[in-house]
Amino acid sequence: MQLETYMKRFAVAILITLFAVSLAGAAERVPAKPGPRDKCPVCGMFVAKYPDFIASAVFRDGAVFHFDGVKDLMKFYFRLERYSPGRKQADITAFWVTDYYRMSLIDGRRAHYVIGSDVYGPMGKELIPFEKKAEAEEFLKDHRGERIIPFDGITPDLIKGLD
Secondary structure (H helix, E strand, O other), X not given: OHHHHHHHHHHHHHHHHHXXXXXXXXXXXXXXXXXXXXXXXOOOOEHHXXXXXXXXXXXXXXXXXXXXXXXXXXXXXXOHHHHOOOOOHHHEEEEEEEOOOOOOEEEOOOOEEEEOOOOEEOOEEOOEEEOOHHXXXXXXXXXXXXXXXXHHHOOHHHHHHHO
């Protein structure tokens, strides 16, 4: 009887571990590229037309929202109740943004963002993301940027200032 109880507990522990690993892995998986009919939930533009600026938010339930730039991603994040009623910021498992030099998706929470540069996105002034801080610093100099900020430094007031 003790062996049977031990085996059941062991099996449950393995299942819980596998479930936790799969949830953690879901946050790390790069989402599929937006299709030709995917629209930005903030401005309504077709996102696939702007591959250089694509940003995405991934939710715990597997839903993915694509944006035509980091600025609209952050508008969505800060006003989630407006753009996706019933969803919560805590349910977002990952942010993906397009690295300006590499043209590939990177973890938006770890990116370095240049603001105030002479490079504009589809919606005008934009936060320009970089995986490497040294590249953000180089871009800042080359494109007359104002400063580099981390993801946690992006605020609703900063986003309003870009409009």
